[in-house]
Amino acid sequence: MSGYRIVFLDADTVGEVANLDSFSNLGEYIMYPQTQPEEVPERIANQEVVITNKVKISAEVMQSTSSLSLICVAATGMNNVDLEAAHQQNIAVKNVEDYSTYSVAQLTVGVLLQLLHRHDYYNEYVHSGQYSQQSLFTHLKHSFWQLKNRQIGIIGLGNIGRQVAKIAEAMGAEVVYFSTSGKNNDAPYRMLSLEELLQTSDVVSVHAPLNKDTQNLLNYAQLSKMPSHSILLNTARGGIVNEADLVRAIDEGVIAGAAIDVYQEEPFPLSHPYLQVKKRERLLLTPHIGWASREARTLLIDQVYQNIQDFIENHSA
Incomplete structure (x- = not known):
């Protein structure tokens, strides 16, 4: 095992976790806080294993070195790696799944409660x-409604969607869902069409992958189908919600509010529509932190470590 050369191109993306240096147990390990596109070829030269979270590994980058055997994506999505080129060059690509389920679900429910309860205002x-x-013992400027007996519609009922559903049920809500793939039909909840889910749900929470079927899935026309008191949550992928259309829907009172943790461009520019919203209190924004509990980031590194260890053992047998 000691002969493998391993480089982590963007270690800053996982922050300070106790097990970040564990890769040195598997070989010669180099860690860079961040890597710019033009720095990638030099930094992966002569390396056998590359770990990347968001740094792009293109076909050209792979062709620049003959030593690369494994690309480990420190995330679930692998859209930053040219998978076809990796296959053609016999470079294995491994990602990590289901490391942030509880973290994302917790944030999802947390931002929903913030929008409902307006903790910021009352604090x-x-x-x-x-x-x-x-003179009164209470203050009722911003009234809120209970989740009990309300309908929460989940778009994309994978691991995270199911965990959000469990929490919603525990709070007395009725859960329905829309399967973006059309294949998920064995859940213990009612499956609705997207139109019916939008028209009947008090809360719509997005937990689907970003692909050709979900790109721009929720635009102004779709948002206009939601009840005016409803709330939209997106902790999945930014491109699923049309960002300019959402701002328009909020400012026009088409929906009551939204909480967003993911964006089409991350970080987004100062000219972004979200920073132009007039009814700012109705749009809660967080900087893609849903996945990032300490426990989730530690588990992520553990699973990347396991991916490398399995690869090394399989190729040394």
Whole structure:
């Protein structure tokens, strides 16, 4: 095992986790905080294993070295790797699945509750001293509704979608879902068409992969089918929701609000439609952090380590 040369191109993407140096147990290990596109060929030269989260590994990059045997993607999505080129050059590509299910589901429910309860407003109200100056024991400017007996529609009922469904059920909500592939029909929930799910759900939560079937799935026409009190959550992939259309829907009162953790371009520019929204309190934005609990990031590294170890053992037998 000691002979393998391993490089991690963008270690900053996983932050400070205790097991980040564990790859040195498998061989000669180099770690770079970040890597720019023009730096990739030099940094993977003579390396046998490349670990990348978001750095692109193109066909040209693979052709620039003859030593590369394995690309480990420190994520689930592998769209940053030219898979066809890797296959043609006999380079194995391994990703990691189901490491952030509980983390993403927790954030999803958390941002939903923030939109419903307006914790930010009430916290500031009390800290500002306004609560101390009023005569009533309570303050009801922003009323909220319970999730009990409400319908939560889940788009994409994979591992994360199912975990969100469990939490929603525990809070008394009724769960329905739409399968973007059309193949997921064995769930213990009602499967609806996308149109019916949008028309009847109080909350719509997106947990689907981004592909040709889901790109721009929720545009203004689709958002307009949702009840005016409804809330949209997207902790899956940015391209599924038309970002300019969502801002329009929020500002026009087509829907009550949205919480977004993922974006078509990450990070997005200062000219992005989300930063132009007029009803800012109705659009809750987080910087793609749903996946990133300490436990999820640690598990991610453990699973990348296991992928490398399995590869080495299979090729040394």
